[in-house]
Amino acid sequence: PSNALQWRMITDAHGLGCDVYDLRGIADTLDPANHLFGLVQFKVGTGGFAQEYAGEWDHILRPVWAKGFRAYQSRKG
Numbered sequence: 562p563s564n565a566l567q568w569r570m571i572t573d574a575h576g577l578g579c580d581v582y583d584l585r586g587i588a589d590t591l592d593p594a595n596h597l598f599g600l601v602q603f604k605v606g607t608g609g610f611a612q613e614y615a616g617e618w619d620h621i622l623r624p625v626w627a628k629g630f631r632a633y634q635s636r637k638g
Contacts, residue, residue, distance in 0.1 A: 564603055571607060584609060585617075 567584070574582050584604050588597035621627045 567603075568607070583614075587611060 571582050587601050587604060588595050591601065592598065619627075
């Protein structure tokens with residue numbers, strides 16, 4: 562999502578009393594040449610900090626849709 566959309570979600574979450582908003586992963590480098598450097602800048606600029614979690618996983622609610630999505634993704638290359 563765009564930075565404006567992320568910022569709106571952050572402010573909405575804050576307004577609802579949330580004190581944590583997980584923006585997911587960051588690059589493992591602070592090299593400005595890295596294609597994810599702008600994302601790191603945005604996250605730090607909004608008061609973010611690096612936090613290591615156990616990981617992430619998918620909980621599939623509709624297996625047929627998930628299978629179709631995976632097939633679509635594999636065709637995109």
